[in-house]
Amino acid sequence: MGSLQLKSIRKAFGDHEVLKGIDLEVKDGEFVIFVGPSGCGKSTLLRVIAGLEDATSGSLQIDGAEVINTPPAKRGIAMVFQSYALYPHLTVKDNMALGLKQAGTDKQEIETRVAKASSMLSLDPYLARRPAELSGGQRQRVAIGRAIVREPKLFLFDEPLSNLDAALRVQTRLEIAGLHRRLKATMIYVTHDQVEAMTLADKIVVLNAGRVEQIGSPMELYNRPANLFVAGFIGSPQMNFIEAGKLGDGTAKTVGIRPEHIALSRDSGEWKAKVIHVEHLGADTILYLETDVTGLLTVRLFGEHAYSPDDVVFATPDRASLHRFDAQEQAIL
Numbered sequence: 001m002g003s004l005q006l007k008s009i010r011k012a013f014g015d016h017e018v019l020k021g022i023d024l025e026v027k028d029g030e031f032v033i034f035v036g037p038s039g040c041g042k043s044t045l046l047r048v049i050a051g052l053e054d055a056t057s058g059s060l061q062i063d064g065a066e067v068i069n070t071p072p073a074k075r076g077i078a079m080v081f082q083s084y085a086l087y088p089h090l091t092v093k094d095n096m097a098l099g100l101k102q103a104g105t106d107k108q109e110i111e112t113r114v115a116k117a118s119s120m121l122s123l124d125p126y127l128a129r130r131p132a133e134l135s136g137g138q139r140q141r142v143a144i145g146r147a148i149v150r151e152p153k154l155f156l157f158d159e160p161l162s163n164l165d166a167a168l169r170v171q172t173r174l175e176i177a178g179l180h181r182r183l184k185a186t187m188i189y190v191t192h193d194q195v196e197a198m199t200l201a202d203k204i205v206v207l208n209a210g211r212v213e214q215i216g217s218p219m220e221l222y223n224r225p226a227n228l229f230v231a232g233f234i235g236s237p238q239m240n241f242i243e244a245g246k247l248g249d250g251t252a253k254t255v256g257i258r259p260e261h262i263a264l265s266r267d268s269g270e271w272k273a274k275v276i277h278v279e280h281l282g283a284d285t286i287l288y289l290e291t292d293v294t295g296l297l298t299v300r301l302f303g304e305h306a307y308s309p310d311d312v313v314f315a316t317p318d319r320a321s322l323h324r325f326d327a328q329e330q331a332i333l
């Protein structure tokens, strides 16, 4: 079991309030990801859940029991950090076993759990090595292994992949997804990486300046952002925003259109545009255009396209895919 309930969680450092009343429900077995701009309070919220920071006020329940005053070691939580936080003088095996030894777990039980975690994470060949003799990805797997052996109710991950190179990030991301499927454990994960958030999460929590902007599945947030902030934050390249009046829309204040919802033609279309810059990504082509109506406009086309800067083109938005926002920046549904 590992359900979590946060009610009106506030946290201030001195007179700087970093968390301004967070409400959140996490179901047993869910994979929840916190995203938001730098400094919005993601890590602080994770540390409050772990008990590494005391909340200024609010309630935090795990499986229905209040734990806001419970010390970290008694919350049944294991945390995996970006920095691995392994002991350099201990072997991989001893690093994984240490927490259990300190908790007075039976020797045979420690052997069994470490062997199981090691096999799950393909760490068997490295058990006798020290952290300095491992790659970054292997070290992160040891840090995850150390969390698994404790059989926590809740796993917390603070940007666990950010020290890894691109290929290793993908591989470790897949391993974490597989681990979640096998362990069926509740996981809460902080990341800057949109792809990680979109691919791993059952539920994404978008934070901004210490408040929750929206909670939903990745596709809910992508297809039905509740406000301008979420619309602009989720999705890369970013959604285009256009003053609604310029499109003859009298009720909305702002209209949003995702780069992939704009068609391009050399012959005809709604907005005459000049190509400013082209990015060839292989599978996709990203074009930055300038139009009289919209100003700068980003367009994403599937596949390879032979457009060049200064080409004159015509852009046509897919009307059914427009997002509309009112003067309070809330989505008009």
Ligand SMILES: Nc1ncnc2c1ncn2[C@@H]1O[C@H](COP(=O)(O)OP(=O)(O)OP(=O)(O)O)[C@@H](O)[C@H]1O
Pocket (backbone or CB within 6 Å): 013, 018, 036, 037, 038, 039, 040, 041, 042, 043, 044, 045, 192
């Ligand atoms: N121990 C502390 N003392 C004072 N201020 C702190 C402390 N820890 C964090 N803060 C401040 O709280 C705010 C939120 O920090 P936090 O690390 O939670 O943000 P974040 O969303 O995780 O940012 P990032 O994405 O850059 O890691 C920041 O303004 C930060 O400077």
